[in-house]
Amino acid sequence: MTSSAGFIYEEVLMNGIQNMIFVIRVDADLELYYEFLNHAAMKNSGLTDAVIGSSIKTVYVDDREKSDHLYEKYWQVAATKEKLIYHDYYLSASGDKQYSKTQLTPLCNDQGICTHIVALVTDITEERITKLENKGIYEKLKESEKRFRIIAENSHDFITLLDNEGKIMYASPSYKENLGLDENELLDQLYINIIHPEHQMKLLDALSTAINEDQSCKLQFKHKHNTKGWIWVELSGTPVFDENMKLIHLALITRDITHQKEYESKLEHFALHDVLTGLPNRRYFNQKLATAMASSKNGLAVLMIDVDNLKQFNDQMGHDFGDKVIQIAAKRLDDSLQKKDTAARLGGDEFAVILPNINTKENALEIVKRIHNAIQEPWYYKESIFKITASIGIALVSDEKATPVSILKNADLALYEAKSAGKNNIQIRE
Numbered sequence: 001m002t003s004s005a006g007f008i009y010e011e012v013l014m015n016g017i018q019n020m021i022f023v024i025r026v027d028a029d030l031e032l033y034y035e036f037l038n039h040a041a042m043k044n045s046g047l048t049d050a051v052i053g054s055s056i057k058t059v060y061v062d063d064r065e066k067s068d069h070l071y072e073k074y075w076q077v078a079a080t081k082e083k084l085i086y087h088d089y090y091l092s093a094s095g096d097k098q099y100s101k102t103q104l105t106p107l108c109n110d111q112g113i114c115t116h117i118v119a120l121v122t123d124i125t126e127e128r129i130t131k132l133e134n135k136g137i138y139e140k141l142k143e144s145e146k147r148f149r150i151i152a153e154n155s156h157d158f159i160t161l162l163d164n165e166g167k168i169m170y171a172s173p174s175y176k177e178n179l180g181l182d183e184n185e186l187l188d189q190l191y192i193n194i195i196h197p198e199h200q201m202k203l204l205d206a207l208s209t210a211i212n213e214d215q216s217c218k219l220q221f222k223h224k225h226n227t228k229g230w231i232w233v234e235l236s237g238t239p240v241f242d243e244n245m246k247l248i249h250l251a252l253i254t255r256d257i258t259h260q261k262e263y264e265s266k267l268e269h270f271a272l273h274d275v276l277t278g279l280p281n282r283r284y285f286n287q288k289l290a291t292a293m294a295s296s297k298n299g300l301a302v303l304m305i306d307v308d309n310l311k312q313f314n315d316q317m318g319h320d321f322g323d324k325v326i327q328i329a330a331k332r333l334d335d336s337l338q339k340k341d342t343a344a345r346l347g348g349d350e351f352a353v354i355l356p357n358i359n360t361k362e363n364a365l366e367i368v369k370r371i372h373n374a375i376q377e378p379w380y381y382k383e384s385i386f387k388i389t390a391s392i393g394i395a396l397v398s399d400e401k402a403t404p405v406s407i408l409k410n411a412d413l414a415l416y417e418a419k420s421a422g423k424n425n426i427q428i429r430e
Helices: 004-016 039-045 064-080 125-143 145-152 174-179 197-212 258-272 282-295 310-317 319-335 361-375 404-420
Strands: 020-026 032-037 084-091 097-108 114-123 158-162 168-171 217-225 229-241 247-256 300-307 342-347 350-356 379-381 384-386 390-397 426-429
Touching (some): 020 039, 020 064, 032 064, 039 114, 064 097, 064 114, 158 174, 197 229, 229 258, 258 282, 282 300, 282 342, 282 350, 282 404, 300 319, 300 361, 319 350, 319 379, 361 390, 361 426, 390 404
Parallel strands (some): 390 426
Antiparallel strands (some): 020 032, 020 114, 097 114, 158 168, 158 247, 229 247, 300 350, 379 384
């Protein structure tokens, strides 16, 4: 169903995201083909939409090293079905060397086979330059405390020196400017006192390893903010030793990454939720169903729901109106459930629901009739009254040998029986 919401979705992917996005299709023979790239990807990589449908091998036929590198990374993700983050560099359209961080996310079908991989590429050239500058800061720490203070007091990052007991020897003025914490009041306090309790042990382990192995460390955790409570930060820490390898101090450079975390959270939500209704999507539902069946001890019911006559709504009133029907049905469905229940839109006019702790037919029907009645409440649109009806199939899970596939098949059969009985009907299979 083509819709205004679908258009907005595509527009956001194409123009609204400044990071480079590539969608790669994985064939059964593990050949990799370009299926989508947004404007940022085309602008920065020099590729055009002419590569869509072409294999990576074909696109980089004159750069075997680049091709082999990409295949290695994508094949790893296709095989493990796990996200992969790696650092790389690329030549911009103007030929300049740019540094990047790439996150590869696998998308799998219902059989668990990886069919597509989404590559989110972030330009970190400026961050790379900053790291080189930070390295220079560390070297200056060894040479001159005065030079260090000049740099630290003009930095927006939070620069901290810790002694060998983990107490703060120095905190830059940016603590007060950006965190509302007086840098002078922090002196001689244990650094972990301004770290979220859940992350203190992880930080101590990382700093201890950095000291023992004379290497830098990098990690993310929640840091105290005077007015916001806890914010996400990223820390780069380096131990500084004297000529006898005795620890002088730990130099920490910390930056606020709250916006980055919020963006990652939105991407994760986007991958598991339906754009039109905001409900969980099929991928989320399948994960939830497997978990619910594995942990259910008091029975379980799964519903398959079809909105009746959606094609008629679309044909007579237009697809925007059809989208409105879907949105209203979704909201009424969600509002009629309890927090422990899960509703999802599987696509088109099809919804699914997981009802835990349902062990009798009567119990299931009582809840489903409430849902059924809620969906049918009349609603007004442009001075006209409309009514949505739905067909609902119910499958009860009582057999310990039942699987997500078998229970969904049962629910589908019950839905088929409901529609065959004249729609706007409820059928149940045990």
